[in-house]
Amino acid sequence: MVTAEDSNGAKQLTIAVEFSGGLEMLFSDQRRHSLALPAVDKDGRASNIGFLIDHLCQHVMRDTRRELFVLGGHLRPGILVLINDADWELEGEEEYELRPGDNVLFVSTLHGG
Amino acid sequence: MVTAEDSNGAKQLTIAVEFSGGLEMLFSDQRRHSLALPAVDKDGRASNIGFLIDHLCQHVMRDTRRELFVLGGHLRPGILVLINDADWELEGEEEYELRPGDNVLFVSTLHGG
């Protein structure tokens, strides 16, 4: 549970982000990332999941195939988001405000059999 | 994480105790028990796992086959104790001092195949 400040003195929060079901290949084949995020966005609102998705696209994803993660400004269909092991639909989806120590898991739904 | 007092004003601590691998049948077929224990034993020492094992035998076990749980004053061979998902041998075994909210899992080692 970490809240810290970055070099400019802005408040940060540290969360764990995990990828599974094949999504890890968009993020340098790394399943687990520890991320320090600004605690508030540029408009001064608490950072939420929408902000995190944006941050992942801009600062973490190396793969150029962004459309496999976001489509039309939102997460693409077929990706589950689990906030501390609960479906994000139980937690407010993109509006959920991140707390230090949160675990956010992005899982591609699988169809193989 | 609960610390409370019983009706005599003695400090109590509440922990979760689980049984698995067949041991649950010694404890009314109930896998998960929430237990309120005295925070210190009768000699004023912090309650430890040894105390818990004693307490389970005296107050929780209904089955008369005590020898399937303790032998010669100690836990019988073939039972694993996991304190917050770690082998009790990593935590001090019987001497581990219980903290509120601890999870203690007793698992019978299995041999079937």
Add this chain to the structure above:
Amino acid sequence: SKPWPWPLQHHEYQRYGRQMIVPGFGLQAQLRLKNSRVLVVGAGGLGCPAAAYLAGAGVGVLGLVDADQVEVSNLHRQVAHSTGRVGMSKVLSAIAYLRELNPTITYKSHQEHLSAANAEAVVSQYDLVLDCTDHPTSRYLVSDACVLLGRPLVSASAFQTSGQLILLNSPPGRGPCYRCLFPRPPPPESVVGCGEGGVLGPVVGVMGVLQALQAIELIAKGGLEPAEGESEAREQRMLIFSAVADGPSFRSVRMRGRRKDCFACSDEAGLTLEHLETSVDYVQFCGVAKPVALL
């Protein structure tokens, strides 16, 4: 001679004795299994182990649906088939294996793809369905058919080193359906099956065995019998599996319940059996991928 006075035949006590003595199982669970009719949709990497353990446990009727033939490239994971049966219908190949394991139950073969046209005719013959298919189009179709016919659905999937398992529409009309969880299909470019993306045999194997376990437990505890009163759907959980470098990793996550405006299962749902048969185009709903499929 006197009539046999016991509810199971002698050979059944012999065959199923080792599961009947498991605490909480017993004769009643065995009779429920015997009276159950279970449909396995897909006789591939999930369907093979799932069907093996369902047949072993003694369900009354076990049906398999699949239009494909056995290929050599299936055999690292599709363990009910055999090298000698390459080219044979997967359904018949699997049933050949299952009959050797347990010749005392009834098998039904459906050598066709489950489709909007035949879904009602096939699914209505069974009490419980396992989705062991490998494409979103069939996953939506199987779910819709189960919703419309009131059948619980044990759904699993696997890909590369990952797997997922969830119990849907259970009890029927109470638990969420596949569309409640995934109202919009994934873009076709993001859909890759085990044939193109690969899968480790025991990864899909574990998920198939867990499907059989979930089905057996649901049947054993009376989950197919009409519920008394308004039984609540249990907390909805999905099991997520990853075979990571340092060993197997399982995670049970909490999922949402039914969606009030679900196209398939909500009170205002537009979906009917007639509609399903005549006008739902699952291929169009899920789209068709451009040539290069990537994830």
Add this chain to the structure above:
Amino acid sequence: SKPWPWPLQHHEYQRYGRQMIVPGFGLQAQLRLKNSRVLVVGAGGLGCPAAAYLAGAGVGVLGLVDADQVEVSNLHRQVAHSTGRVGMSKVLSAIAYLRELNPTITYKSHQEHLSAANAEAVVSQYDLVLDCTDHPTSRYLVSDACVLLGRPLVSASAFQTSGQLILLNSPPGRGPCYRCLFPRPPPPESVVGCGEGGVLGPVVGVMGVLQALQAIELIAKGGLEPAEGESEAREQRMLIFSAVADGPSFRSVRMRGRRKDCFACSDEAGLTLEHLETSVDYVQFCGVAKPVALL
């Protein structure tokens, strides 16, 4: 004609292609599997599914040890056997099934109980061992033999609705052995096998498939090759499985490492191959139960 220029035969690319394309697997992992010799001790509820997925994945040599014959009461869970093979040696019955699944690898049958007298001769023919047995005496014996011969051991067990899985002696001489975790055997009165206490088929099935997965992953990542330098034992974890009423439950727990005074694997250990063969009485060590076995 030119010599075949590829490291695997054409039919091997066909058969194993779907696992070779899994990211992180590839040709090197397939060649490692092909060069590996794996021993499955016990052709029962764990050994059947474990052997199926090992054979499917293409290990080079697959050995099975078991002295028992197939019985009808095995068939709800021992899915490599068949009703027509009741009475046949379990090892031969399982190999009959495995050969149909994958006739391109080498099978070795050992129709005998693993014993102190034959353990060295049998285990030394393999690189990796799976303990799929059903009694503490054999679990201590298999572990001791693996320690003395430097073989990693994938150990699993199941009973009623529970299962356990752990990787032992890996890398050899670094990870803990069975005696490190359980220096004293359970009192014989507390030991009940699946025959007497029962087990659900898919419960033991899941554990057997996970054993195959653990073995395949260890081989694929080069875990059988001599480690460079003093490679540390990874964090030791045991997977604990329960089939509880509301679905499958897995828990991964942290275990202790090697025991400094372990009778088998410590630097001062008294155990030698000669000692094992001539003077370790595993039955006496584990004791003999009084007639009523209870837990």
